Amino acid sequence: MTAVAERLGRLLEGYFGGRPPVRLRAWDGSETGPADAPVVVVGSRRALRRLLWQPSGLGLAEAYIAGELDIEGDLPDGLGRVARALRERGDAPGRPGPRELAAAAATALRLGALGPRPAPPGVRRAAPRGEKHSTGRDRAAISHHYDLSNAWYAELLDPSMAYSCGYWTESPGTPRDEPTTATAGAGADPGTGADPGTGAGTGAGSDGAGTGYGLAEAQRDKLELVCRKLALAPGARLLDMGCGWGSLALYAAREFKARVTAVTLSREQRDFVAARVEEEGLGGLVEVRLSHYRDLAADAGGYDAVSAIEMGEHVGEEHYPDFAARLHALLRPRGRLLMQQMSRGADAPGGGAFIETYIVPDMHMRPVGRTVDLLEGAGLEVRSVEAMREHYVRTIAAWYRTLEERRPAFAALAGDAAVRVWRLYLAGSMLAFAERRMGVDQILAVRPEEAGDSGLPATPRDWYAPVRP
Structure with a gap:
């Protein structure tokens, strides 16, 4: 036989x-x-x-x-x-x-393999209902992914709970004399970091606690870069759309004394951020809202800065022009917008069947140039686009290594099938960025005054000059 x-x-x-x-x-x-x-x-x-x-x-x-x-x-x-x-x-x-x-x-x-259709694996599938990108469906899609459990993400992410691409200003494992702190490296020029390369499995998961440059430092350097690009200063009003577990909102309030409105559709995230705000004594600077972006009053324009860190992927193509117009309306004249957003080719805008079924449904990505067009069409002026694709390879490699090293802990939280879902998700995502099938970019834009004044200094180096209390 x-x-x-x-x-x-x-x-x-x-x-x-x-x-x-x-x-x-x-x-x-x-x-x-x-x-x-x-x-x-x-x-x-x-x-x-x-x-x-x-x-x-x-x-x-x-x-x-x-x-x-x-x-x-x-x-x-x-x-x-x-x-x-x-x-x-x-x-x-x-x-x-x-x-x-x-x-x-x-x-x-x-081979004796014929038989009835096997049941789906023992892990929760996404089941979006209703009109695509309606408020209710968006809330359900976000909940499926981000409400897996705060404990799961606390186990996976760095201590700041940043769930987005880090900014690797040094090679992974570079020796460091000082321990990781919220302000370490804050004086570094955000535009002169070392080339992050594309190598996975090179020590990117270092916790940075005096052992070498790793994920925690890369996420801190990303938060620092975002705050500088937004020109945050004491008293500046920042709207953080899709705030996640509050890494940027807390950093902006703690380090720059900005007044932050943090918005999320995830109830678990809202509760988590609110608890961290109270724990750090930042209640006078950070307000956390459970809200859809469409529910933010456009006449509340007057924010000095708006951030959307890997949130625009959840908006959808049809609704993106309205989303961009809402961003414009929320900013005061000369206010700045910082988008960090993933991109894909026009022929593959979604996440694919596996991502849509098991990770997060209704994602839509586009070439970065198309996003720039949509922002400009809403009246914003795009001043810079910084590609960060290789940075995501290292970031995901660090998450994947944590998942592998702590696999029993993750299995105890959600079961082995969920661990296998995430192994496949992270491994496939790492390859997609390494092979240039996906990208991620930071887009800095401004709402000019009617007469055209942007309020930005003449050179990028001066755009990012820190203004700390």
Whole structure:
């Protein structure tokens, strides 16, 4: 009898246009494929049955989440090697046609894998309802991702709880004499950091507590950069849209004495930020609101600065012009806007089936130039765009390493299936930024006065000059 791995290998040839760029190990212990290729473990007949019922990338993802399919060893490395092999060969496996499905069914019959459709993996799926990007649906989409639990994100993120791309002004692991503090490195020129590169797995997860430059320092340097670009000063009014767990709001109030209105759609985040505000004695400077951006009164314009750190991805294409107009209305003349936002090509604006189903639905990204057009169309003047794509590779690598190192703790919080969801999410995201399929940018804009005065100094170095109490 032909070994299971050989049968599966022949089946996959129809999808890849040749020998698959992986080594297969089947549930009977048999193996086939290149000896030096990543090892894909098909652990049960159920994996094959699942792919028959759902022959797509989402089907593969669900087989992985359920533990029926695995990649042996380092997951990001394995996914990256498969992707590189496919690119080098010019292969692009797509959705199988009738011939491939018939062959798969015949193989499954011989292997005893036919049967009813397997149940989804034991982890919560997103189930958005109602009109896309309505207030209620937006709230549900945000809740699905960000209300996983504050304990989960506290375990994953740096102490500031920044859940966005860091700004790596030094190479990971660079020795440091002083411990991490809120103001360490505050005097550094934000535009002269070292090239962050694209290497994952290079020590980016250092906690920075006197051991070397790591995630905590990179997030602090990002917060410092944002505050400087916004020209925050004592008493300045900052609106932080999509405030997350309050990293920017607290930093702006603590370090620059800005008066901050922090807005989120997540009840868990609102409660978390409110508790941190009270704990740090910043109640006179920070107000936290549970609100949709559309509910912010446009006639409350007069904010000196508005920030939206990786929040614009949740707005949607159809609603983005109104969103940009709302940003313009909320700013006083000569007020500044700082957007940090992910981008994708026009042909792939969403997160994909796996992201939409298990991470966060209804995301929409676009080329950065299109976002600039939309902001300018609302009357804002874009003054600079800073690409940070490589910084996100390092940031996600740090999160992934934390997930791996503390896997039992994460499994205790949400179960092993949730850990596998996040392993796949972070590994795939890291590759997307490394391979330039996704980008992230900081866009600095200003609302000019009617006569055209922007209020900005003549050179970027002076734009970012810190004004501290």
